[in-house]
Each structure stands twice: as C-alpha cells, then as structure tokens.
Amino acid sequence: MSIFPHSSDKKYTYADYLTWTDGERWEIIDGVPHMQSAPTWQHQAISSELMLQFGEYLRNKPCRIFASPFDLRIPELNEEDEETTFVCQPDLTIICDNAGLKGTGYYGTPTLIIEISSPSTARIDKLFKFNKFEMAGVKEYWVIEPDGKFVSVFTLQNNKRYGRPAVYSDEEKITVSALPDLIIDLNPVFAAL
Numbered sequence: 001m002s003i004f005p006h007s008s009d010k011k012y013t014y015a016d017y018l019t020w021t022d023g024e025r026w027e028i029i030d031g032v033p034h035m036q037s038a039p040t041w042q043h044q045a046i047s048s049e050l051m052l053q054f055g056e057y058l059r060n061k062p063c064r065i066f067a068s069p070f071d072l073r074i075p076e077l078n079e080e081d082e083e084t085t086f087v088c089q090p091d092l093t094i095i096c097d098n099a100g101l102k103g104t105g106y107y108g109t110p111t112l113i114i115e116i117s118s119p120s121t122a123r124i125d126k127l128f129k130f131n132k133f134e135m136a137g138v139k140e141y142w143v144i145e146p147d148g149k150f151v152s153v154f155t156l157q158n159n160k161r162y163g164r165p166a167v168y169s170d171e172e173k174i175t176v177s178a179l180p181d182l183i184i185d186l187n188p189v190f191a192a193l
Contacts, residue, residue, distance in 0.1 A: 015082035031085040042146045043116045045192040057182045063096040071105030074136045081107045091116045112178045114142040140178040149190045
C-alpha cells in the first residue's frame, strides 16, 4: 500500500518519487507511478549470470553495469533531473558516460538496457519502455523472456529507430552491438531454469 496520495490527474516527477517513504519499489512512466513486485528466483538467476559476463568484460573499462534497484531518469526536452516524469528501474543498465551518475542512479541516456520480462511487466517493458528508450536514443535494448528462454535484442538504426529485433535462444551467443568485442553466452544465462 502506498503512503503517498495518488491522484489520477497529477503527473508525478522524480522530486515526488524522492519523498515516497513506504519502502516499496516504484517506477514513474510518463508521470504515472507503477509499483514493482519482488522478482522471481528465475529472474534473479538470469540477472546474476548477465552481471557476471558483462562485469568481467567491463572490468577496467570506462563503461559500468548497474543492477536494479537503480533509478534511471530519462529526461524529455529540457527537463531538469528532479522534474523528470520517467523514472525506471531497469534490471541491468550499462552506462558509458559517467557524468550522469548521481545519487541513487543515472540522469541521461544509457548505452544498453536489459529488462527481464514477466507477464506482469510485459506491457510496460515492450510498449512504454521500448518507446521511451527508442526516443531517448538508447543504443541497444534487450527484452529477456525467461519462460521461453529467448532474448529479443533491439538495436538503434541510423534512422534513430529500433529495427526488427534479433531473437536468440538459450543455445546461442549474442555479439553485443553497443560493445562490439563482447559476446554473451546465453547457455549459462538460462541453465539454472
């Protein structure tokens, strides 16, 4: 249950978000708050293995990987950090420009975002976040489907749109477009499921 009064006609911002003290995990999508539930063990197993593979590659490099909870604020137009109406908790976020790191997360556009989707988050991950990440210029966006053991990889094209996704099964490897000399092996990512 939320401690803050929720109004359907108000657009909430990161400044509002910072005042919520109920201990719950929240996202704000276009000014509308969404409560997040605790992730499943399968979700956590996938996230852990990806953290290991990305983390090993990124060691001693300028880019960094962050796992949720991590407040990603993507501004529209000239919004200041606390005015941002889009605050999300991506499962994994790759940042290559450390200038936007502040407080509990990042203000700006990351290089790569990974969401581990579930039936309760699929609409937000595949519609709202997809559109926001594309408009913001996130170079690569992965949506992982644990039940089907596959990954859809959306890569920003020259026209600033995500092209048709490349889809990978649990038996394949992904050459990361945003980090071209990195190859992620999906076999261990899905092995524990």
